[in-house]
Amino acid sequence: MDSQNRQWRLVRRPEGLLRVEDVELTPGDEDRRPLQPGQVRVRNLLFLYAPTMRNWMSARSDSLHEIIPLGSPVKTLAAGRIVESLDPRYPVGSRITAMSCWSEYDIIDTVSAPQIIADGISAVEALGPFGLNSLTAYFGLMRIGRPCPGDVLVVSGAAGSTGSVAAQIGRIQGCRVIGIAGGAEKCAWLRDQCRLDDVIDYRSQDVSSALRALCPTGVDIFFDNVGGDVLQAAVDNMAKFGRIVLCGQIAGYNDQDVIPAFTNMMRVIYGSVRLQGFLFGDYKSAVPEALADIIPWIRSGAIVARQDIRVGFENLPLHFNALFDGTNQGTLLGLIDEDAHALH
Amino acid sequence: MDSQNRQWRLVRRPEGLLRVEDVELTPGDEDRRPLQPGQVRVRNLLFLYAPTMRNWMSARSDSLHEIIPLGSPVKTLAAGRIVESLDPRYPVGSRITAMSCWSEYDIIDTVSAPQIIADGISAVEALGPFGLNSLTAYFGLMRIGRPCPGDVLVVSGAAGSTGSVAAQIGRIQGCRVIGIAGGAEKCAWLRDQCRLDDVIDYRSQDVSSALRALCPTGVDIFFDNVGGDVLQAAVDNMAKFGRIVLCGQIAGYNDQDVIPAFTNMMRVIYGSVRLQGFLFGDYKSAVPEALADIIPWIRSGAIVARQDIRVGFENLPLHFNALFDGTNQGTLLGLIDEDAHALH
Numbered sequence: 001m002d003s004q005n006r007q008w009r010l011v012r013r014p015e016g017l018l019r020v021e022d023v024e025l026t027p028g029d030e031d032r033r034p035l036q037p038g039q040v041r042v043r044n045l046l047f048l049y050a051p052t053m054r055n056w057m058s059a060r061s062d063s064l065h066e067i068i069p070l071g072s073p074v075k076t077l078a079a080g081r082i083v084e085s086l087d088p089r090y091p092v093g094s095r096i097t098a099m100s101c102w103s104e105y106d107i108i109d110t111v112s113a114p115q116i117i118a119d120g121i122s123a124v125e126a127l128g129p130f131g132l133n134s135l136t137a138y139f140g141l142m143r144i145g146r147p148c149p150g151d152v153l154v155v156s157g158a159a160g161s162t163g164s165v166a167a168q169i170g171r172i173q174g175c176r177v178i179g180i181a182g183g184a185e186k187c188a189w190l191r192d193q194c195r196l197d198d199v200i201d202y203r204s205q206d207v208s209s210a211l212r213a214l215c216p217t218g219v220d221i222f223f224d225n226v227g228g229d230v231l232q233a234a235v236d237n238m239a240k241f242g243r244i245v246l247c248g249q250i251a252g253y254n255d256q257d258v259i260p261a262f263t264n265m266m267r268v269i270y271g272s273v274r275l276q277g278f279l280f281g282d283y284k285s286a287v288p289e290a291l292a293d294i295i296p297w298i299r300s301g302a303i304v305a306r307q308d309i310r311v312g313f314e315n316l317p318l319h320f321n322a323l324f325d326g327t328n329q330g331t332l333l334g335l336i337d338e339d340a341h342a343l344h
Numbered sequence: 345m346d347s348q349n350r351q352w353r354l355v356r357r358p359e360g361l362l363r364v365e366d367v368e369l370t371p372g373d374e375d376r377r378p379l380q381p382g383q384v385r386v387r388n389l390l391f392l393y394a395p396t397m398r399n400w401m402s403a404r405s406d407s408l409h410e411i412i413p414l415g416s417p418v419k420t421l422a423a424g425r426i427v428e429s430l431d432p433r434y435p436v437g438s439r440i441t442a443m444s445c446w447s448e449y450d451i452i453d454t455v456s457a458p459q460i461i462a463d464g465i466s467a468v469e470a471l472g473p474f475g476l477n478s479l480t481a482y483f484g485l486m487r488i489g490r491p492c493p494g495d496v497l498v499v500s501g502a503a504g505s506t507g508s509v510a511a512q513i514g515r516i517q518g519c520r521v522i523g524i525a526g527g528a529e530k531c532a533w534l535r536d537q538c539r540l541d542d543v544i545d546y547r548s549q550d551v552s553s554a555l556r557a558l559c560p561t562g563v564d565i566f567f568d569n570v571g572g573d574v575l576q577a578a579v580d581n582m583a584k585f586g587r588i589v590l591c592g593q594i595a596g597y598n599d600q601d602v603i604p605a606f607t608n609m610m611r612v613i614y615g616s617v618r619l620q621g622f623l624f625g626d627y628k629s630a631v632p633e634a635l636a637d638i639i640p641w642i643r644s645g646a647i648v649a650r651q652d653i654r655v656g657f658e659n660l661p662l663h664f665n666a667l668f669d670g671t672n673q674g675t676l677l678g679l680i681d682e683d684a685h686a687l688h
Contacts, residue, residue, distance in 0.1 A: 055614075064614040065614040227609055231609075246613050249610055249613065265596070265621075266593055266596070267408060269590050269623070270623065272622045273621050277612040277613035277616050278613070278616045
């Protein structure tokens with residue numbers, strides 16, 4: 001039987017935004033290559049778009065992160081259904097989330113600990129509100145930001161998938177929460193639906209002076225998804241003993257040149273400010289504990305989350321840049337086709 | 345009785361290095377102005393030169409630190425003898441260290457909690473090896489760097505008053521310690537007297553490639569007194585879960601322009617690196633605990649410390665720039681006159 005599998009391979013390292021010519025739709029044998037013990041075959045249904053994927057496409061020499069080799073498929077977190085299994089812990093028919101590829105079929109080594117999606121949870125929920133971005137928000141805010149009631153929490157990229165959850169967890173923890181986002185629609189959503197205390201529209205306002213006006217006692221926690229000028233504005237307004245949660249630096253992901261982080265390091269010293277980077281993976285063992293908080297928050301409406309589902313396996317690369325141009329509304333997901341929708 | 349007191353006032357904000365014309369030797373009435381309850385009069389004997397004083401002389405609008413008003417005396421930490429007291433806890437004849445001025449006599453509010461120098465400890469010891477810089481090194485390394493045996497510790501400004509102590513405490517804690525300093529003499533002292541594992545001479549070596557060669561598994565703790573290019577080199581070489589102790593940024597203190605902190609923030613994120621500023625004052629209540637470690641370390645020779653004592657009250661401003669041009673050897677102290685030496 002000939003292979004029917006299709007996958008998107010990275011054939012050129014992007015300069016700036018990802019272009020269609022940087023990837024190529026090619027056949028792959030993951031639908032028929034024999035499995036080894038400890039492997040499962042999945043039919044992928046839904047893909048998470050994550051900004052960090054853009055970094056994996058680059059090849060900076062000093063990077064600590066994964067680099068996709070040229071000619072290999074683009075990697076991402078995906079939800080799929082197991083169609084064949086050589087690991088009894090992962091039965092055929094069950095659904096998992098796993099690091100996979102932009103590939104219709106994939107072979108997953110179960111040593112990588114793919115997560116089985118529990119009954120009653122949809123694939124959209126598993127990759128969306130209960131997924132990587134929400135967990136990242138949770139660990140970043142709770143473990144690194146360490147919110148106290150009354151703290152002033154500022155979140156950049158606040159209308160994004162991670163930012164909106166971080167902001168709302170902060171509200172639940174008793175912080176006064178200020179979101180930074182781009183455009184009136186996002187700001188209204190943050191104010192009205194997510195119930196933040198204040199919102200700064202970076203497209204129409206100067207972030208630094210807005211922060212100064214809104215936070216006369218300074219910023220206690222800055223949860224940063226953006227970096228660049230927004231990080232600078234926060235550094236300049238941090239309170240004594242402030243914490244900066246370095247979650248992402250999306251402002252720089254498409255730059256070829258290294259961009260300066262920020263100036264004014266003396267404020268960090270005199271303010272006894274802590275800046276801390278982290279990855280979701282640092283807290284993997286604490287996922288059940290986090291979900292025990294997150295699932296009820298989402299189901300009760302204490303946290304609102306929205307998903308932006310784009311359809312069509314052949315369109316996967318087209319929608320990637322929505323992460324960077326601000327046009328996505330909530331967690332950006334790629335659904336393999338309309339028919340697959342019923343499976344979630 | 346006419347006032348005999350002399351003091352150095354800041355009359356112009358320095359541009360770059362402090363110049364003689366930025367300060368003025370003027371009379372002051374601190375030797376005869378009547379005391380209020382809770383005040384003591386001191387005859388200052390010895391002054392600590394600290395890089396942070398340079399920042400106090402500037403007036404950046406967003407600063408969290410003290411700013412010396414134009415026309416006011418230059419502030420510093422000083423050791424002096426109490427010559428008159430309206431606080432029974434501070435008897436006449438006892439010696440204290442206190443925030444004071446470049447002033448022969450000064451009036452100290454005891455609410456600021458000046459420290460009485462215990463019998464058997466000289467004023468040079470009180471401002472030197474048992475003083476502010478050693479305590480800063482201790483708290484920065486132990487509380488923020490949190491060394492573990494086997495950690496790779498890199499210290500910039502390693503031959504300085506703070507850096508040399510931080511490096512040696514790291515050695516005592518079981519770290520592999522690499523010092524960065526300028527010039528063969530300092531590097532030899534660090535290697536031979538302070539017994540560091542490796543030394544990088546930033547004047548003759550490229551710090552980043554030297555770090556890469558010396559630390560193939562990355563830097564676990566970077567104790568930074570310098571900032572600028574040296575901080576950049578460290579960021580580029582941090583190990584996963586590395587800690588950067590932001591103690592000082594001496595490279596930038598004399599700059600008018602704000603200098604970039606560093607680039608490559610993504611390494612901080614992917615490396616789960618923590619950068620943390622701090623001040624000695626954050627840990628004031630823990631000073632006795634710190635001295636219980638530091639005093640025996642110094643007295644046993646486990647930590648070597650050296651002092652660079654400059655003489656003459658009228659010469660105080662002349663020696664200040666030795667902090668920045670690399671000519672000082674150890675803790676830079678200003679002794680009021682040769683005769684006062686006997687008092688320490």
